[in-house]
Amino acid sequence: MTTAYEVLIAFERETGxxxxxxxxxxxxxETVMPRGAAAQRGxxxxxxxxxxxxxxxxPRVGEWLAAAEAADGLGEVERANLRHIRRAYDRAVKVPSRLASEIARVTSVAQGTWAEARAADDFAAFAPTLREVLRLKREEGAALSDGGDVYDALLQDYEPGATAAQLTDMFGAMRPRLTRLIDQVRGAEAPAALSGTFDEAAQMALTARIAQTFGYDTTRGRLDKAVHPFSxxxxxxxxxxxxxSLTDPFNCLYSTIHETGHASYEQAIAQEYLFTPLGQGVSMGVHESQSRIYENQLGRSRAFTSWLHGQMEEAFGPLGLPDAEAFYRTVNRVHEGYIRTEADELQYNLHVLLRFDLERALISGELEVDDLEDAWNARFQRDFGFAVDRPSNGVLQDVHWSVGLFGYFPTYSLGNVYAGCLHEALREAVPDLDTQLASGDLSGATGWLRENVQRHGGLYEPRETIIRATGKEPSEEPLMRYLETKFGNLYGLD
Amino acid sequence: MTTAYEVLIAFERETGxxxxxxxxxxxxxETVMPRGAAAQRGxxxxxxxxxxxxxxxxPRVGEWLAAAEAADGLGEVERANLRHIRRAYDRAVKVPSRLASEIARVTSVAQGTWAEARAADDFAAFAPTLREVLRLKREEGAALSDGGDVYDALLQDYEPGATAAQLTDMFGAMRPRLTRLIDQVRGAEAPAALSGTFDEAAQMALTARIAQTFGYDTTRGRLDKAVHPFSxxxxxxxxxxxxxSLTDPFNCLYSTIHETGHASYEQAIAQEYLFTPLGQGVSMGVHESQSRIYENQLGRSRAFTSWLHGQMEEAFGPLGLPDAEAFYRTVNRVHEGYIRTEADELQYNLHVLLRFDLERALISGELEVDDLEDAWNARFQRDFGFAVDRPSNGVLQDVHWSVGLFGYFPTYSLGNVYAGCLHEALREAVPDLDTQLASGDLSGATGWLRENVQRHGGLYEPRETIIRATGKEPSEEPLMRYLETKFGNLYGLD
Incomplete structure (x- = not known):
């Protein structure tokens, strides 16, 4: 006899x-489609x-769910699957289908409006659309919140179990330490940037090798060029x-290492979870923790860059830097800039914290779209120490809000915080990590992450996933200590 | 108010x-998937x-259809759409879903069994599976036939309106003329084959240019390498x-021209038919008429090959042939062989006629799977004049029957017959066709085909499509005259 759970999982696997x-x-x-196919692809x-x-x-999902939840003797995997399916189903039925289609319709057009406004550097051209998206997302959040916090309800789509209050505490502790550190770094001498040009085919050949060095399995994936890096x-x-980029090979290399972190997570999830709710990364935050630890704590470490330096000189010839230490400083060069996606390891989180505070205020109604540009610019001046010169470098730079992604931004910094926690635990578990990294051997690090985080997929809740891997409650402290030590040392602030 | 027709078409467009x-x-x-993804892709x-x-x-399709068919004032496009939807819907409901899933299940496994049996040259290993597929297809044909001819019922999936009786007459008239002509050609002196090797990147560059020469729009398509050529x-x-193929550049070039014929047909269909039943080639036979006229009547013509000769010498250097006339003879060289997909223009149809007769006998029960290999080998010896040496060169060479494609084979030769009819009409409509082809200008030919055949998509029934383009009832006579003249001349049989 087939149980309700089996019927439900078969249906979910097909949906997956x-x-x-x-x-x-x-x-x-994004990679191979002929350009004339765009409209049809929509x-x-x-x-x-x-x-x-x-x-x-x-509605059958609701019936199967109720029957499956009532059954006895469910194991850990079954309970985890039911938890995910219940959450997704309740979400789907709480939002009236009229509202769901309206959001789909408005956001599909809004992205184009945003792109045009950004190209024209004209926030006023985007404001009416954003007002409409915001109105719909507030309504959706209210429908999802059961009278609780509306922003928290939206956050669940990306980071189940997280709350704005928790994140506010965490980010509140980070912000003054980040601004102080950046101030100090600005006062110190900046390392050299790379100069010259770098053959793009050689960049692709090197980056493909480095993806494999980080454990990316190309028999179950592939690497292509696209306008935006993604996994x-x-x-x-x-x-x-x-x-x-002809002049900046780090753009290619570190985009690849970042995406390799995301992709390795997906590739490592236990095969028996395939196409079930457990068969994917458990949250945006945990996903980002993998991409960030690959990119930053591992990829931009002194040990790994000493190996990378040799690889790059082999691929491109002399880089014009005296030694591996100078190369390490160049890789980790802190530079002024307006754009989140181009920010260095240190300033990235300040970008996210700014957006988190603004989007919470937008959802709660404390801030309205008419005042958003001014609020952005004032906060940017305060945190970064210089003024936004134009909207495309400020409030119009990110696509997220135009497509209704409210609650997504904080997961970037939560990912960095989780990466900090995992990095601390990894160093304890693999004492000779730097020796391995310095010889281009990532297997100790990626093997530990695979075993302790990645293979579980959605089996545990996001926060629990990190606690099981590290043995501790997540905190911003390891990340902040790591940043303060690394950049203090790099910029001679000790 | 929305009409039943509008609701139905919106649904069909989504299905499309x-x-x-x-x-x-x-x-x-077939092109970019990593090899480890195969099982998951299934x-x-x-x-x-x-x-x-x-x-x-x-079932809603049935209701919308009934309401839409009963409405007044339907135009030509509406009636054609309803005709297609009615045919597909009646087909779907006539086959019990138990039978449909059994066919899907059995044929999905059967292809693997066939591939293994072919690799092992062991028909007995495939026979039990083929018996099972045949049993199911007989049952499906019976369900579809309403008591009429079972093979005809299966044929409708590929060539609506065609009948086995009609095809038997046509093919019956072709077979003796083809075997006589091939006998004569075998007695004559054979032209030289190409020798040497041909840079594969240069083949791809040339073939891409030639696809565009034949009107392929690469802003709405793309050309890649794969194990099997397809569109x-x-x-x-x-x-x-x-x-x-390193030693045979014609394999690449003529595969591309063939697929360009298929692809150009799809690209030329009126945009307003997109994703409706009218928005695709009307039948396998008409589709093949386009690929074959591009490949053979145009691509292997004396006029076009005189231009191609120059292009190939530019791409690869001297070909070791005295002149364009010798090149034309080499392109059209008749060669012995067991394999349909490698057969020349002359012998190809004999391959199809053999399969058509055998599969009709299999469906009717005159022939059983146990006797199929002997029947194949005897017929091959009779028609081709030499013996099949092993099953992979005989009864096991084609995938079609393993996946349940009974009724598909004859559309290949029907396509050749249609190509013959269209070629005759094209020569009347474009009197200086050879002058154009000799300068590498295909626009007169492909423009005529686009205007008279391709743009209509599924608007007219297959046979009617050809009649409208040629002004005549289709017949094998133009194809046979064309082959007898061309090969008689090439082999000095006059």
Whole structure:
């Protein structure tokens, strides 16, 4: 006899397979799709979304769920699957389908409006659209919140279990330490930047080798060039993209290492979870913890860059830097800039904290769209010490709000915080880590992450995933200590 | 107020978009998919098929159809759409879903069994599976036939309106003329084959230019390498693949020209038909008429090969042939061989006629699987004049029957017959065609085909499509005259 749980999981696996197909379509669009196919592709994506939405809100799921939850003797995996499915189903039925389609319709147009406004450096051209998106997201948050905090309700889509209060405490402790550190770094002598040009085919060849060095399995993925670096897919088909810049090879290399972190997480999840709710990274924050620890704590470490220095000189010839130590300083060079995605390890979190505070105020109604540009610019001046010169370098720089992603930004910094916690635990578990990294051997580090974080997929809740790996409650302290030590040392602040 | 027709067409457009997505997945699998993703991809394809099947057999389609058909004042496009939807819906509901899933299940495994049996040259290893597929296809044909001819019922999936009786007459008239001509050619002196090796990157560069020469729009498609040449997709995203052989550049070039014929057909269909039943080639036979006229009547003509000769010498250096006339003879060299897909223009149809007669006998029960290998070998010896040496060169060479494609083979030769009819009409409409072809100008030919055949998509029934383009009832006579004249001349048989 087939149990309700088995019927439900078979249905979910099929939904998961369809979601993977929709993801493949997104990859196709960014890498190989002929440009004339763009309009038609919109219809194809919409058709897939419509199928997926109908399945997620299918009333039979509610019936199977109720029956499965009432059954005795469920194991850990079964309970975890039911928890995920329950959360997704309740979410789907709480939002009236009228509202869901309105959000889909408005945000699909809003992205184009945002892109045009950004190109024209004209926030006023985007404001009416953003007001509309915000109105709908407030309504959605209210429908999801059961009378609780509206922002918290939206946050659950990206970081189940997290609360704005918790994040506010964490980020509040980080902000003064970050601004103080950045102030000090600004006062010190800056390391040299790379100069010259770097063959783009050689960049791609080197970056492909480095992805494999970090454990990326190319028999179950592939690496291509695209305008934006991204990772997509799950299980045995997880693809990454990177980009090249003739004058900045670090853009290519560190984008690749970052995406390798995301992709390795997906590739490492236990095969038996494939296409079930457990078969993907458990949250945006935990996902980002993997990409960030690969990119920063490992990839930008003194030990690893000493090895990378040799690889780059082999690939491109002399870099014009005296030694590996100078190369390490160049890799970790702190530079002024307006753009989050181009920010260094130190300033990145300040960008996120700014957006987190503004979007909470937007959702609660303390801030309205009309006042957003001024609020952004004032906060930026305060935290970064210089003024935003134009909207495309300020309030218009990110796509997120235009497509309704409220509650997503904080997961970037939460990921950095989690990376800090994991890095501390990793160093305890692998005492000779630096010796390994200095010889280009990442297997100790990535093996530990695979075993302690990645293979579990969605089995444990996000916070619990980190606690199980580190043996401790997550805190910003390890990340802040790491940053203060690293940049204090780099900039001679001791 | 929305009419039943509008509701139905909106639903069909969504189904069409989903079918395009499934097609893109197939392209992905053959070109860019990492090899480790194969098993997972099977689940993804199955999930898409399950969604598509449910939509095609959705009872609401029956209701919308009945209401739409009863409405007054339908135009030509509306009536054509309803005709296609009615045919597909009736087909979907006539086949019990138990039988449909059994066919899907058995054929998905059977392809692997066939591939293994072919590799092992062991027909007995495939026979039990083929018996099972045949049993199911007989049952499906019976369900579809309403008591009429079972083979005819299966044929409708590929060539609506065609009948086995009609094809038997046509093919019966062709067979003796083909075997006589081949006998004569075998007695004459054979032209030289190409010798040497041909840079594969240069083959790809040349073949890409030639695809564009034949009108392929690469802003709405792309050309990649794959194990098997194919064309896939519709509307503004129609992709082709080709392959290269170091010693045989014609394999690459003529595969590309063939697939360009298929792809150009899809690209030329009126944009307003996109994702509706009219938005794709109307039948396998008409589709093949386009690929074959591009490949053979145009691509292997004396006029076009005189231009191609120059292009190839530019790409690869001297070919070791005295002149363009010798090159023309080499391109059209008739060679002995067992394999349909490698057969020349002359022998190809004999391969198809053999399969058509055998599969009709299999479906009717006159022939059983146990006697199939003997029947194949005897017929091959009779028609080709030499014996099959092993099953992989005989009864095991084609994948079609393993995946349940009974009724598909004859559309290859019907396509050749249609290409013959269209070629005759094209020569009347474009009197200086050879002058154009000799200068590498295909626009007169492809423009005429686009205007008279391709743009209509599924608007007219297959046979009617050809009649409208040529002004005549289709017949094998133009094809046979063309072959007898061309090869008589080439081999000095006059």
């Amino acid at each position: 397979a369809l979601a993977q197909v929709a993801g493949r379509l997104g990859w196709d669009q 219809d194809e994506m919409a058709a897939m979304e419509s199928v997926l939405h109908a399945r997620r809100a299918d 997509s897919g799950s299980g045995n088909d997880v693809r990454i993209t990177t980009r090249t | 978009a989903l079918a395009q997505v499934a097609g893109r997945l197939g392209w992905d699998q 689940d993804e394809m199955a999930a898409m098929e399950s969604v598509l099947h449910a939509r095609r057999a959705d 896939s997709g519709s509307g503004n995203d129609v992709r082709i693949t080709t392959r290269t």
